[in-house]
Amino acid sequence: MGLLDKVSVGPKAAKAKPSWMDEEEEAEPAEASSGDSDARMAAAQDLIGAVKSGDAVAVDKALYAHFMACEATPHDEAE
Amino acid sequence: MVSGFIPNAPARVGLPNQFRVCGMFQLGAAGVPSNAGASLCAGGITKITRNSAGNFLLTLAQPVPAGLFIMDLNVTIRIAAAVGGKARTWQFQSLSQVGTTTFGIVIQGLSNADAAADPEDNAMLIATLECQLNI
Numbered sequence: 001m002g003l004l005d006k007v008s009v010g011p012k013a014a015k016a017k018p019s020w021m022d023e024e025e026e027a028e029p030a031e032a033s034s035g036d037s038d039a040r041m042a043a044a045q046d047l048i049g050a051v052k053s054g055d056a057v058a059v060d061k062a063l064y065a066h067f068m069a070c071e072a073t074p075h076d077e078a079e
Numbered sequence: 080m081v082s083g084f085i086p087n088a089p090a091r092v093g094l095p096n097q098f099r100v101c102g103m104f105q106l107g108a109a110g111v112p113s114n115a116g117a118s119l120c121a122g123g124i125t126k127i128t129r130n131s132a133g134n135f136l137l138t139l140a141q142p143v144p145a146g147l148f149i150m151d152l153n154v155t156i157r158i159a160a161a162v163g164g165k166a167r168t169w170q171f172q173s174l175s176q177v178g179t180t181t182f183g184i185v186i187q188g189l190s191n192a193d194a195a196a197d198p199e200d201n202a203m204l205i206a207t208l209e210c211q212l213n214i
Contacts, residue, residue, distance in 0.1 A: 044157040044205050047101060063099045066207050070153040 043069035097211035104204040110194045135184045142179040151209040159201035
């Protein structure tokens with residue numbers, strides 16, 4: 001099994017929680033719905049903004065949010 | 080072209096056995112085949128280049144550390160503005176590993192290089208990668 005067997009555009013394992021996220025604020029993935037794409041776009045925009053800001057914590061949070069939004073979005077699987 | 084991006088922090092390994100990184104690539108305007116090739120956000124993903132229409136090369140700062148596996152690789156295209164009546168036609172086609180730090184991503188249907196206004200004109204391609212210990 002090569003490295004690429006582990007690559008996909010979807011979840012393959014439970015996400016480890018970031019250090020900044022405590023039990024109370026654990027994010028829940030959006031339900032699969034027609035709004036998922038909008039959620040993903042919003043997460044992407046937040047990530048762009050976080051990178052622009054240079055705030056490392058904000059980037060971490062936005063990165064995590066983007067992963068969670070992608071998880072809830074229908075997608076193509078890599079072969 | 081969007082400016083003012085600063086490099087993302089290098090791949091952070093502050094969490095045990097896990098890191099997440101991202102890179103961004105600004106697609107050109109209508110009629111512009113491609114930007115110069117550099118990604119706007121250089122971090123754990125140091126570079127995203129577009130070799131031809133829909134053919135992107137994603138470069139990591141360093142090989143995935145031994146014992147870690149790539150769990151997620153997401154590519155999101157954030158459009159800059161809606162183009163009336165035009166549907167998004169792009170589609171993820173394939174992913175391949177080119178080298179220890181490079182991956183090839185082919186996306187069909189990105190047509191920002193033609194003269195017509197398309198949803199992907201000036202869009203931002205965002206790649207996010209997550210690695211963690213495979214347990």
